[in-house]
Amino acid sequence: MLTDFDPSRAGKTFYDLSPITGALDGLSADYVCCINNGTGPSVLLCGGIHGDEYEAQIVLRRLAERLEPADVTGRVIIMPSINFPASQKGKRLSPFDGQNMNRFFPGKAEGTPTERLCAFMTGTLFPAVDLLIDVHAGGSDVSVVPMVFGFTTPKSVVDDAGLKRLMEAWGYRFVQHVDGIDETACGAAKLADLASIEVEGGGGRMKSAELTIMEDGLLRALAAYGAIKPKLEPVPFSGVHFTAGPEGQYLAPEAGLVEHLVSLGDEVTAGQRVALLHPAAGERSAPKVIASPMPGYVLRQTEHAFVSPKQLIGNIGTPLEG
Numbered sequence: 001m002l003t004d005f006d007p008s009r010a011g012k013t014f015y016d017l018s019p020i021t022g023a024l025d026g027l028s029a030d031y032v033c034c035i036n037n038g039t040g041p042s043v044l045l046c047g048g049i050h051g052d053e054y055e056a057q058i059v060l061r062r063l064a065e066r067l068e069p070a071d072v073t074g075r076v077i078i079m080p081s082i083n084f085p086a087s088q089k090g091k092r093l094s095p096f097d098g099q100n101m102n103r104f105f106p107g108k109a110e111g112t113p114t115e116r117l118c119a120f121m122t123g124t125l126f127p128a129v130d131l132l133i134d135v136h137a138g139g140s141d142v143s144v145v146p147m148v149f150g151f152t153t154p155k156s157v158v159d160d161a162g163l164k165r166l167m168e169a170w171g172y173r174f175v176q177h178v179d180g181i182d183e184t185a186c187g188a189a190k191l192a193d194l195a196s197i198e199v200e201g202g203g204g205r206m207k208s209a210e211l212t213i214m215e216d217g218l219l220r221a222l223a224a225y226g227a228i229k230p231k232l233e234p235v236p237f238s239g240v241h242f243t244a245g246p247e248g249q250y251l252a253p254e255a256g257l258v259e260h261l262v263s264l265g266d267e268v269t270a271g272q273r274v275a276l277l278h279p280a281a282g283e284r285s286a287p288k289v290i291a292s293p294m295p296g297y298v299l300r301q302t303e304h305a306f307v308s309p310k311q312l313i314g315n316i317g318t319p320l321e322g
C-alpha cells in the first residue's frame with residue numbers, strides 16, 4: 001500500500017501507484033490525484049479498468065492536470081488509469097495475470113497485481129468518498145453510444161433521486177437501468193454502501209468528438225454534484241431511460257463480414273434490418289440479413305469487419321415505460 005497516502009490532505013497531491021504492484025517489467029507506474037478544498041461533496045473518478053478503453057484515460061488525465069483546488073468544493077480523487085499494467089501494453093486485461101479487472105473487485109491486498117489495484121480502490125479510496133464515477137469506453141472491439149448507469153443503496157449518501165438527477169445532468173441522451181454485477185467496481189461500491197455511476201462511450205479508433213462528449217459530460221456531472229464550479233451550461237435532460245439485456249443482442253449466426261445498416265443511437269423496430277453478414281469465402285456473394293431482435297435503440301456495434309460464429313454484432317436497448 002501507499003505509505004504516505006492521505007486522501008484528505010489539503011490542496012492537490014499526486015501519489016505514485018507503483019508500491020501497490022511493485023515493479024512490472026519496466027512499466028511506468030501511474031498515479032492517483034487527490035484534490036481537496038474545504039468541506040463539500042466527495043467523488044472518486046476512475047478510468048481504464050479495462051486497459052484498452054483509452055478515451056476515459058485521456059479525459060481523466062486531462063481533468064487531473066487541469067482541475068486545481070480552487071475549482072473544487074470538497075474532494076475530487078482522480079485515478080486515470082487504474083489498470084496501467086494493461087493500458088501500457090495496449091491490452092484490455094493485464095498481461096501480468098490475465099485477469100479481467102472488472103470481475104475481481106473488491107480485490108485482495110496480497111493478491112495478483114490486478115487484485116492489489118482493486119483492493120487499493122475498494123479498501124483505501126472508497127471510504128474517502130461518497131460517490132464513485134467509473135469511466136469506461138468501447139475499447140478495441142466495440143463502439144458504444146454515450147450513456148450512464150448507476151446504483152445506490154438504502155445507506156448510500158447519494159439517494160435514488162440524487163442519482164437520477166446526476167445521471168440526467170450528464171447531458172447524454174441515454175440513461176441505462178441494470179442490475180449490476182457484484183465483482184465490478186460499481187458492484188463492490190454497492191456492497192460498500194457507496195453510490196456509483198458508470199460511464200460509457202467511444203470505442204474503436206479515437207475520435208475527438210467522443211473525447212469532447214466524455215469530458216463535457218463529466219464536467220457537467222461534477223458541477224451538478226457540487227464538487228466543482230460549473231464550467232459549462234447545464235443541458236436539460238430530454239433523453240431516454242432504458243434497459244438492455246441479452247435478449248437485445250444480435251450475434252453472428254456464422255463467420256462473416258459485417259456491414260452495419262444503422263448507426264449508434266438509432267431507433268429501430270423489431271425485425272428491422274440492422275446489419276448484413278457477407279460471406280468471407282465462396283462463390284456466393286449474397287449477404288445474410290441480420291434483423292433487430294426487438295424495438296429500441298442501437299447501443300453497441302462491433303468494430304470488427306470479420307466476426308466469428310456467435311460474436312456480438314450489436315445490441316438494442318428497450319426504453320422504459322413512463
Ligand SMILES: [Zn+2]
Pocket residue numbers: 049050053136137
Ligand atoms: Zn470497460
